[in-house]
Amino acid sequence: MLYWxxxxxxxxxxxxxxxxxxxxxxxxxxxxxxxxPYPPPPLPIEEQIPREIPTxxxxxCLPRIDGGTLPRPNESLFDFIQRREVYRLKVIxxxxxxERQSRLQREENATKDRPPGRKGARVYYWDLVEGTRVxxxxxxxxxxxxxxxxxSHQRRYDSVxxxxxxxxxxxxxxxxxxxxxxxxxxxxxxxxxxxxTCLQSPNKLPHSSIxxxxxIEDIAYHRFGFLKQPFAENRDIVLKLQVWKKVLGLxxxxxxxxxxxxxxxxxxxxxxxxxxxxxxxxxxxxxxxYDLSFRSLMQPLIPFEVDTLTSYNGRYYLIQAKDAKDNExxxxxxxxxxxxxxxxxxxxxxxxEDIIKCLIEEGISFNTLMASHTPRRSLYMPFRxxxxxxxxxxxxxxxxxxxxxxxxxxxxxxxxxxxxxxLLTGGIIARLARGIVNVNDVYDGPTGxxxxxxxxxxxxxxxxxxxxxxxxxxxxxxxxxxxxxYEVATGTYxxxxxxxxxxxxxxxx
Numbered sequence: 001m002l003y004w005x006x007x008x009x010x011x012x013x014x015x016x017x018x019x020x021x022x023x024x025x026x027x028x029x030x031x032x033x034x035x036x037p038y039p040p041p042p043l044p045i046e047e048q049i050p051r052e053i054p055t056x057x058x059x060x061c062l063p064r065i066d067g068g069t070l071p072r073p074n075e076s077l078f079d080f081i082q083r084r085e086v087y088r089l090k091v092i093x094x095x096x097x098x099e100r101q102s103r104l105q106r107e108e109n110a111t112k113d114r115p116p117g118r119k120g121a122r123v124y125y126w127d128l129v130e131g132t133r134v135x136x137x138x139x140x141x142x143x144x145x146x147x148x149x150x151x152s153h154q155r156r157y158d159s160v161x162x163x164x165x166x167x168x169x170x171x172x173x174x175x176x177x178x179x180x181x182x183x184x185x186x187x188x189x190x191x192x193x194x195x196x197t198c199l200q201s202p203n204k205l206p207h208s209s210i211x212x213x214x215x216i217e218d219i220a221y222h223r224f225g226f227l228k229q230p231f232a233e234n235r236d237i238v239l240k241l242q243v244w245k246k247v248l249g250l251x252x253x254x255x256x257x258x259x260x261x262x263x264x265x266x267x268x269x270x271x272x273x274x275x276x277x278x279x280x281x282x283x284x285x286x287x288x289x290y291d292l293s294f295r296s297l298m299q300p301l302i303p304f305e306v307d308t309l310t311s312y313n314g315r316y317y318l319i320q321a322k323d324a325k326d327n328e329x330x331x332x333x334x335x336x337x338x339x340x341x342x343x344x345x346x347x348x349x350x351x352x353e354d355i356i357k358c359l360i361e362e363g364i365s366f367n368t369l370m371a372s373h374t375p376r377r378s379l380y381m382p383f384r385x386x387x388x389x390x391x392x393x394x395x396x397x398x399x400x401x402x403x404x405x406x407x408x409x410x411x412x413x414x415x416x417x418x419x420x421x422x423l424l425t426g427g428i429i430a431r432l433a434r435g436i437v438n439v440n441d442v443y444d445g446p447t448g449x450x451x452x453x454x455x456x457x458x459x460x461x462x463x464x465x466x467x468x469x470x471x472x473x474x475x476x477x478x479x480x481x482x483x484x485x486y487e488v489a490t491g492t493y494x495x496x497x498x499x500x501x502x503x504x505x506x507x508x509x
Contacts, residue, residue: 060307060320060331073373077126077133077169081156088160103159110157115143116164121157122444126167133167137447140438141415151175217266220251222345223338225291226273227298231265239267250274292341300344304355309333309469311460318369319343321352329445330368332356333460333469339364353443360439365426367458369469370446375459388477389486396488406484411436413481417447418456421472422482429474429482446471 071080095103106121116123123143126133138146146166147155151174156165168174220226247270269289276287286293291300305324309316316333317340332355334340343349348358359366389406414422414433420441422433449456450470461468474482 071135091160107159113152115147121162123164137417139417222342227289302344330370333367333369360423363426363430367471371467374468385477387487388481392488394489421474
């Protein structure tokens, strides 16, 4: 039965009484008793009062402009040591009792002359490059090798900066010390041989299928701000499998099996959400189930300071813990604003190290930007070089020995100071590096390579500013090495026809 009329007047018009079937008084009284008030219609978007958005710009504690303990341009080894000693004495003169106790404890640990543990002091080696000493960070995985190759008088410790300087110029007549690593009862020290044995063992990783432990609606919330609504559908709706596969791909879950059990009302909500979010041009037009919508009452809290920086290569989003001190060594930066919101929704933190640890575990790309000088020359334009794993002839078929050789070369690179760049890159590259690179290398901040203004350095600089931000980054060839890419000849010649170069497409182990 269909009733046309006002909800406030259930009377039957006399002109319709004999033309169509009308409800009797019993039915009318039943309908009146079950009648529910309609919700007020939503205001037009143009008439809605926009939420007040704070206009004050957050103040980030910028990293140290001098790069912390980095040498100054053209500063020699002993000039650097002398300058750091003056600074060390100045800090000691004004330190608190707690800071003094911590420093004395570090000095006592340094007298044991043992390589630092995974969370201990940083080590820098002064390499001789074209007649000039260059301060180079030593990856934490190589600390023990440094202690085996240099004597105790060729190493100097700064208890304020908690850093070791290693160079033969300190005492050219000194040599390696003989010490027994087995006598060390501190399990935090890095043991190289067992670690290598574990890495090269053919049974080190059991075969297992890929599992997705996070529900699709949780992924949609953490990454896109989707707010799941209570079940409201009371009729059967058929959702085409092709449509659901496309929605999974838009949420970044394309590898998830589309036939996995997900309740139909959740599927429908996700489809409507992603469609409305794609059509929205600003927050005023965003769907109500979006947590950043003007009409949303479930906006996430931002437990850190956020700022933006526009560079020649795009926009960067900087975050910093609220309790950060002045002259922080670096700030965390992202190319995606969605990543900043995901950190807030997942409530990662509160310390900078806590956020970095979670980013590495999830394989999310980020940077640790250090403030220093502006670019002194034109920005470097990368170009393609031959693959670091070499060239293979036509018809090459890799063997297990080839794969283990690739693993050995890759792991050797990842244990160097350049290895931290792999964890910053995210994705499959960070996944391959995560079991080899020490996470403390990332906590320590950018290395000296970040200031060399080459393809190994990322420069984030807003034109006209007095300082630029720098970080380590992988070159294209280094990414190919980590992914196991090598060149194989096809046997056909490249264009133009008179060229003598053979086509060499990239292959992966």
